[in-house]
Amino acid sequence: MKFLIGLHINPAVLDALTDDEKAAIGAGHGAFIEELKESGELITTQALVDPSQAAVVTVRNGRPVVTDGPFLEAKEYLGGFYLIDCENRDRALELAARIPDAAIEGLGVEVRQVMFADGQLEA
Amino acid sequence: MTAPPLGDLLRELTPQVLGTLVRRYGRFEGCEDAVQEAVLAATVQWPVEGRPDNPRGWLVTVAARRLIDEMRSEHARREREAATAAEVVPEDVPDHDDTLVLLFLCCHPSLTAASQTALTLRAVGGLTTAEIARAFLVPEGTMAVRISRAKARIKAAGSTFALPDGAEREERLQVVLHVLYLIFNEGYTASSGNALHRPDLAREAIRLTRTVHAQLPEDGEVAGLLALMLLTDARRRTRTTPAGDLVPLDEQDRTRWDRELIAEGMGLVKAALAGPALGPYQLQAAIAATHADAAKAEETDWAQVHALYLILERVAPNPMVTLNRAIALAETEGPAAGLALLATLDGDERMAGHHRLRSVRAHLLEKNGDTAGAYEQYRLAAKATASLAEQRYLESRARRVGRP
Numbered sequence: 001m002k003f004l005i006g007l008h009i010n011p012a013v014l015d016a017l018t019d020d021e022k023a024a025i026g027a028g029h030g031a032f033i034e035e036l037k038e039s040g041e042l043i044t045t046q047a048l049v050d051p052s053q054a055a056v057v058t059v060r061n062g063r064p065v066v067t068d069g070p071f072l073e074a075k076e077y078l079g080g081f082y083l084i085d086c087e088n089r090d091r092a093l094e095l096a097a098r099i100p101d102a103a104i105e106g107l108g109v110e111v112r113q114v115m116f117a118d119g120q121l122e123a
Numbered sequence: 124m125t126a127p128p129l130g131d132l133l134r135e136l137t138p139q140v141l142g143t144l145v146r147r148y149g150r151f152e153g154c155e156d157a158v159q160e161a162v163l164a165a166t167v168q169w170p171v172e173g174r175p176d177n178p179r180g181w182l183v184t185v186a187a188r189r190l191i192d193e194m195r196s197e198h199a200r201r202e203r204e205a206a207t208a209a210e211v212v213p214e215d216v217p218d219h220d221d222t223l224v225l226l227f228l229c230c231h232p233s234l235t236a237a238s239q240t241a242l243t244l245r246a247v248g249g250l251t252t253a254e255i256a257r258a259f260l261v262p263e264g265t266m267a268v269r270i271s272r273a274k275a276r277i278k279a280a281g282s283t284f285a286l287p288d289g290a291e292r293e294e295r296l297q298v299v300l301h302v303l304y305l306i307f308n309e310g311y312t313a314s315s316g317n318a319l320h321r322p323d324l325a326r327e328a329i330r331l332t333r334t335v336h337a338q339l340p341e342d343g344e345v346a347g348l349l350a351l352m353l354l355t356d357a358r359r360r361t362r363t364t365p366a367g368d369l370v371p372l373d374e375q376d377r378t379r380w381d382r383e384l385i386a387e388g389m390g391l392v393k394a395a396l397a398g399p400a401l402g403p404y405q406l407q408a409a410i411a412a413t414h415a416d417a418a419k420a421e422e423t424d425w426a427q428v429h430a431l432y433l434i435l436e437r438v439a440p441n442p443m444v445t446l447n448r449a450i451a452l453a454e455t456e457g458p459a460a461g462l463a464l465l466a467t468l469d470g471d472e473r474m475a476g477h478h479r480l481r482s483v484r485a486h487l488l489e490k491n492g493d494t495a496g497a498y499e500q501y502r503l504a505a506k507a508t509a510s511l512a513e514q515r516y517l518e519s520r521a522r523r524v525g526r527p
Contacts, residue, residue: 002260040238040269043261085261087237113509117260 002043002085002114003092005099009079011051013106028100036084036095047080076108089113129169132178133162134330137249140182142221144190145284151228152274153190155246161186162249222247223338224286226331229273230298233280238273239302240309245270248327258309258324296339300348300404303332307352311359312510325356343398346391347405353388354411357381369516373420385415403439406431425454442474446483458491478507482517494524 014022036042048054054077055066082099086092092111101107126132137158144154161182175181229242241259244250250258256266287295310324332349339345361375392412395405410431417423432448445468453461465484468474485500501521505514 037268038272040265040272043265085237085259085265087235115509115514116511 001088001092002083002117003089004112004114005082005084005092005096006110006112007047007079007081007099007101008076008108008110009051009101010076010106012075013104017104025100025104032095032098032100036082041084041086041091041095043083043085045080045082048078051077083114126174129166129174133165134249136179136182137162138222138225138247139179140186141246142225142284143183144186145225145228146221147187148190149284150278151282151284152271152278153193154186155274157186157190157193158182159251160189222331222334224284226299226335227286227292227295228277228282228284230295230302231277231280231282232295232298233276234273236302236305238269238276239298240305241266241269242273242277243302243331244306244324244327247331250323250327254323258321296342296345299335300332300344303328303335304348304404306331307355311355322359325352325359328352329356343395343400344402344404346395347402347408350388350391350395350408351404351411353384353391354408354415357384357388357415363512367512368519369512371516372414375420377418377420380415388412389415401434401438403435406435406438410435423454425451429455442468442471443479446474446479449487450483453487453490458487461487462491476507478504478513478517481507482513485517485520489520489524497521497524498526 017025033042033045055068058065058067084092084095086095089111092113096102096109096111099109102109127135140161141154141158144158145151148154164185165178165182169175169178225247226243229246230239234242241255244255244258245252252267252270253263255270256263259266286292307325307328310321310326310328329349329352332345332352336342336345336349357380358372358375360381361377361379362370364370388408389412392405392408396409398405410428413424413427413431429448429451432444432451436444436448445464449461449464452464462484465480465487468480474480481500481504485497485504488494488500489497498521501517501524505517505521508514508517
């Protein structure tokens, strides 16, 4: 079963962390990735740039309009994700709980099963 | 008689050759690679140079040579003597088929079900890593890691190439059957994405189960599982519309069910039911046979289906079985009785929010005339499923009963 583990970040929460805490998160992700690669459960993981760099594209009257809204008011953003293939939902939840972000107040890790997939698999 | 297509022949021979090599040299990981290389060589050479008189012997020889080359380069001088000695081992290819032993090895209890499935398909099914990856919609690299890790685990567990005895053998056979059942289901129930490669998996599961049945003809559960697969696969053509939408059992065009598969499945069920103790696969096959026996949906012997689910509930208790029994109960005693039985599942955390519980409840509410309740349950069920085809079906049912 495939699951997307979404990492919801809050830039304010991240900024408040000490350098050591930030380094621990990085190291924690590194170890987690290695472990998933070895178990054959990792399909891909991607991290996204800071939300201040994000743009929202809409088409109005046939013309594309690029803005930085309407999500600007939200405090949490999708910071990145893991796409995994594991035995069942329980295993996905168990893995998600091991992501360092899950242990930090104000950050969230969301688990959703994949319903449709297409495209190149060599991620 | 014409020769079988090359792919089929190689698929048939691969596990036998692998079995022979592992029996002789005892190192599963290296043997597996060597056999894959020999099979690859055969695919390239045979169409050009013609098939050898003894294809299996050819493959064993080529694979053994590859393995020995590998052993040589691996251990250089120290291993050379052993390798040379191995090379002159007399041709002692046993007459019996080692596929079953190989299956037992691939379904080693130290592996997860996902790894057992992948390894079984690769080592016994003869599918390439790319094919298996495609069938499970994961990148080839992911699948390759999973397979090589599974092989390393078996090695670490120090498993010997022999059938276990007594209770352990019975236990391992259960794992083998479960893995074959999982492979079949993966092939039969398209869960997401492009389903093109899935029928291959169902066919492969049936082929492998046939092999096990040929070696253990007396085992009722093996026969039961094979029957269950055949009777289920017989309905494949009628399960979806050309657009890929689901067609429920009572609306399927039964004249298009595969009569040959049904006849074979029915024969197996009859023989299996004559045996002493009934296991879950035999009971499920008997239920499938009862459905296959009815020329029209209205002619289904629901009392028998219900009785079989009652026994199944006792032999292998599981909320899914109770759920299915509720459907049968609703047919014999009315939707209210079915709904009452469903209510007993509400406290079961394995079923909480499960789309199957909601969709069955929706059907029974609809039958009972509660369109508002049915509409809500169909919508909730559609939201809860991870299958697009199922989602479309449930949404269409919701539209049919109409928003209250």
